[in-house]
């Protein structure tokens with residue numbers, strides 16, 4: 001079938017809106033009509049060429065909501081008409097990782113996913129006879145996409161897909177990192193570095209957890225008003241301080257915060273985020289994705305004296321099991337998606353969504369098909 005799609009033909013070039021060919025779903029696969037998709041910084045990161053797994057040409061996009069059109073042979077958990085959120089972290093419930101009870105990082109389809117292919121090692125997308133790669137197992141920048149059955153969370157059909165698509169990445173990542181990775185408790189102090197979709201979702205999660213103080217850190221002061229309205233108690237601009245920001249935060253918080261979250265992808269900020277944690281117990285969670293070849297640094301003494309460095313992918317959330325409940329939470333108003341949606345536009349204008357993000361003018365742009 002034909003599908004309108006925004007194709008990344010080469011790193012660093014704008015996406016091109018073209019009509020691609022999409023093959024029917026094979027065994028264990030599902031054809032989904034994407035109704036809406038968010039644009040996450042990770043899409044921009046991969047488009048920039050900085051992602052070691054970046055492959056071109058590809059259909060990017062991993063924050064979508066859609067409706068099942070057709071299922072391939074052997075698919076039992078989904079049928080045409082089901083509303084779904086594609087998962088870049090699959091949940092097969094059978095691999096060592098799923099059965100460990102320790103991680104959400106299912107590995108069942110991860111290897112082929114990282115090579116831009118479906119689990120059988122081929123692609124369902126092509127343009128003028130040339131293969132186009134998948135991305136993160138989701139490729140939500142196409143009106144029609146093919147996704148493994150185990151990479152789809154079935155959600156209530158009552159949920160507005162143009163909002164709950166944000167639970168496909170950003171909002172789930174931030175809120176999940178607070179509850180599943182850090183396990184923030186009432187009264188804890190929190191510092192959030194980077195106030196995009198991920199950082200603001202961390203703030204929302206920290207409010208849910210009953211954090212007593214939430215320090216919001218960004219070099220773009222225009223982000224502070226929204227951060228405050230979502231629950232940040234203090235806003236800190238590193239550019240307005242002439243000493244390392246970790247020193248400022250340690251001083252502001254009587255020795256450091258209980259938890260910090262890096263939501264940028266900047267390895268120098270990752271160091272600040274660790275070092276603003278309280279001696280003896282403070283924990284820092286890396287969420288941001290850093291470019292190829294970059295490394296984190298600190299003095300080992302920072303860890304010897306009790307600080308902990310962690311990382312979090314998709315907020316530690318097991319998508320098929322937990323995402324339907326998070327959608328219900330959004331329906332009940334316990335997760336507020338509205339503040340994240342600063343812009344909406346049709347697929348044809350998707351490059352504007354990237355421009356807005358790079359200029360720091362948007363939190364999330366939702367693309368409607």
Ligand code: NAD
Pocket residue numbers: 040041042045169170173193194195196197198199217218219220223238263264265266269286287288289290312313314315357360362363
């Ligand atoms: P975004 O571009 O919307 O927000 C980033 C924010 O960081 C902006 O407000 C920007 O002003 C701020 N910033 C940039 N440099 C800064 C600095 N030196 N100091 C302080 N603030 C600074 O991005 P986003 O969509 O919120 O994504 C944030 C990061 O999280 C990206 O690296 C993305 O790839 C990553 N991410 C990771 C996961 C995961 O599962 N681990 C999921 C989603 C996104």
Ligand code: AHE
Pocket residue numbers: 040041042043051052053054089105110169289313314
């Ligand atoms: N491809 C990159 C890594 C990218 C990365 O860290 N991805 C995050 C999700 S970002 C969503 O916006 C993630 O969940 N990673 C776990 C995984 O299995 O990919 C690289 O460095 O190769």
Ligand code: ZN
Pocket residue numbers: 040041042043062063169170
């Ligand atoms: Zn993302």
